Amino acid sequence: MKNNIIILGAGQAGIYAAREIRQNDSKSNIKILGEENLLPYERPPLSKDFLLDKKKEEDLCFHSSDVLKNENIQFENISITKVDFENKKLFTKNDDVYIYDSLLISTGSENKKLTLNNNLKNDIYYLRNLEEAKKIKELVSNKNKITIIGGGFIGLEIASSLSQLQKKVIVIEIGNQLMGRIIPKQIADLVQNTHIEHGNEIILNKQIEKITKKNGDYEILLNDNSLIETDFIIAGIGSTPTVKLFENTNLKLDNGIVTNQFCETSIKDVYAAGDVSNFYHPLYERNMRLESYQHAQNHGICAGKNIAGVKTEYTSIPWMWSDQFNLNLQLTGICNDFDEIIERGNDINNGVIYFFLKNKIIRGACGLGIAGKIGRDIRITSKLSEKNTIVDKQILSDQNQKLNKLIQK
Amino acid sequence: MSEENWIEVGSTDSIEEEDLIRFDHQDKTFCVYKLTDGFYATDGICTHEAVHLEDGLVMDDEIECPMHQGIFNIKSGEALSPPACEDLKTYPVKVDNNKIFIKID
Numbered sequence: 442m443k444n445n446i447i448i449l450g451a452g453q454a455g456i457y458a459a460r461e462i463r464q465n466d467s468k469s470n471i472k473i474l475g476e477e478n479l480l481p482y483e484r485p486p487l488s489k490d491f492l493l494d495k496k497k498e499e500d501l502c503f504h505s506s507d508v509l510k511n512e513n514i515q516f517e518n519i520s521i522t523k524v525d526f527e528n529k530k531l532f533t534k535n536d537d538v539y540i541y542d543s544l545l546i547s548t549g550s551e552n553k554k555l556t557l558n559n560n561l562k563n564d565i566y567y568l569r570n571l572e573e574a575k576k577i578k579e580l581v582s583n584k585n586k587i588t589i590i591g592g593g594f595i596g597l598e599i600a601s602s603l604s605q606l607q608k609k610v611i612v613i614e615i616g617n618q619l620m621g622r623i624i625p626k627q628i629a630d631l632v633q634n635t636h637i638e639h640g641n642e643i644i645l646n647k648q649i650e651k652i653t654k655k656n657g658d659y660e661i662l663l664n665d666n667s668l669i670e671t672d673f674i675i676a677g678i679g680s681t682p683t684v685k686l687f688e689n690t691n692l693k694l695d696n697g698i699v700t701n702q703f704c705e706t707s708i709k710d711v712y713a714a715g716d717v718s719n720f721y722h723p724l725y726e727r728n729m730r731l732e733s734y735q736h737a738q739n740h741g742i743c744a745g746k747n748i749a750g751v752k753t754e755y756t757s758i759p760w761m762w763s764d765q766f767n768l769n770l771q772l773t774g775i776c777n778d779f780d781e782i783i784e785r786g787n788d789i790n791n792g793v794i795y796f797f798l799k800n801k802i803i804r805g806a807c808g809l810g811i812a813g814k815i816g817r818d819i820r821i822t823s824k825l826s827e828k829n830t831i832v833d834k835q836i837l838s839d840q841n842q843k844l845n846k847l848i849q850k
Numbered sequence: 851m852s853e854e855n856w857i858e859v860g861s862t863d864s865i866e867e868e869d870l871i872r873f874d875h876q877d878k879t880f881c882v883y884k885l886t887d888g889f890y891a892t893d894g895i896c897t898h899e900a901v902h903l904e905d906g907l908v909m910d911d912e913i914e915c916p917m918h919q920g921i922f923n924i925k926s927g928e929a930l931s932p933p934a935c936e937d938l939k940t941y942p943v944k945v946d947n948n949k950i951f952i953k954i955d
């Protein structure tokens with residue numbers, strides 16, 4: 442049967458879903474609607490190689506327009522402002538109507554905004570999309586002392602890039618460690634040391650009381666009465682799923698769009714994938730929402746299969762990375778549900794990994810190392826946790842023993 | 851191609867099965883793999899962002915980059931999974947007297 446399939450949100454999950462649908466269904470109309478005037482592109486370089494000028498705009502797109510043309514996938518640069526799930530319709534602000542048989546929502550997530558100093562709203566920069574990355578890149582070129590509010594992944598990646606552009610960078614974090622509590626304190630401290638070694642200033646445990654504009658520059662007053670002078674401010678204080686459009690509808694929302702293991706939402710023929718979805722993970726027997734490159738891709742592919750009628754459970758093990766200076770940090774599985782922690786290595790040159798176990802089974806791991814030092818072990822951890830393997834702790838903690846041995850074939 | 855282009859890498863037992871070793875020659879660096887059906891060689895550096903694949907995981911015929919899990923087919927060099935999208939160069943390999951040689955152009 443020929444269906445009208447609409448993908449709302451032209452990001453990573455959306456494009457992978459579209460191509461997967463086409464692989465399984467040669468007939469249906471597939472249309473991706475996106476409010477950014479660009480084919481779906483990779484966001485990770487925005488805070489890293491794009492700022493550093495190692496990657497250009499044209500290097501970021503997942504697929505060229507030729508690929509979409511060949512697969513007969515349409516892309517329209519349009520913003521949807523209203524949905525009518527009952528009649529399966531989407532509307533733009535000019536009341537243009539899009540009618541669907543199946544809908545995938547892949548609207549991603551958006552940056553939380555600082556609430557203080559509303560009059561300075563336009564003076565504080567955020568990074569989520571290419572437009573914002575271009576603006577930051579252009580504006581920082583003649584700034585010298587840049588303040589990043591928030592010591593999360595994106596803030597720290599920007600801090601790392603700007604430091605490599607010879608800028609003085611100050612990071613202000615409200616918590617008592619960088620990157621939130623999900624990252625082991627030891628790893629957060631190693632990352633912090635690297636930033637400090639490169640000349641960045643890291644301020645922990647401090648809240649911003651007030652920001653004042655003075656002669657084009659800014660003064661940031663902290664809650665210990667200290668004053669920071671700066672000429673540019675970027676905030677990276679977390680993100681929320683992009684669900685405003687659905688707030689007054691029947692779609693079940695709870696920290697994103699609630700979906701089951703088949704990417705199905707509470708409304709028939711409506712699916713959700715990527716950052717926006719709070720999905721049920723059968724292995725962990727609970728819902729979770731992830732903001733990661735690989736998840737967006739795999740979840741999009743899974744949604745695509747289900748939309749095309751190939752019933753498929755989503756069972757991918759969570760995995761994400763962050764690159765700062767020459768460090769690569771990786772996180773796999775779940776690191777907040779454990780009864781034992783095992784450490785492997787203690788030097789970033791050879792890699793440091795913390796494994797999180799529950800009932801002797803690996804649930805997750807977090808590692809940090811120069812370039813690719815921890816990748817293989819983290820990947821093996823994902824495989825072990827997927828199979829609920831009981832592991833030999835001796836091997837886990839001894840860096841001289843290869844973890845390959847633990848994988849059962 | 852003349853005989854001189856075959857460069858000795860090491861003995862066949864220097865690589866465990868389904869594993870790889872790094873091999874540096876002049877200013878170039880390679881990965882040499884032992885798969886169930888023989889030995890293979892590729893460029894050492896990932897085509898995504900210059901990290902060495904020596905710390906990557908070999909699974910069947912594939913090498914997975916340790917940095918962002920880009921995947922390449924070891925035999926053809928084909929980039930199979932993002933963020934890797936550019937293929938990896940491969941090199942002919944021969945075994946002579948329990949020694950591995952790769953042909954570098």
Ligand SMILES: Cc1cc2nc3c(=O)[nH]c(=O)nc-3n(C[C@H](O)[C@H](O)[C@H](O)COP(=O)(O)OP(=O)(O)OC[C@H]3O[C@@H](n4cnc5c(N)ncnc54)[C@H](O)[C@@H]3O)c2cc1C
Nearest residue numbers: 450452453454476484485521548549715716732733734737
């Ligand atoms: C700066 C940055 C760096 C990152 N670095 C890493 C990293 O190093 N490692 C990692 O694992 N992950 C990283 N990520 C996370 C990763 O990029 C995201 O998880 C991924 O992009 C999510 O894909 P998605 O398809 O769910 O959403 P997105 O890629 O965000 O796409 C959603 C799209 O929907 C559009 N949209 C929303 N509402 C509407 C509407 N009403 N009408 C039309 N279009 C709409 C949006 O404009 C957007 O283009 C990073 C993210 C950012 C922002």
Ligand code: FES
Nearest residue numbers: 896898899915920
């Ligand atoms: S460096 Fe190899 S996938 Fe990124």
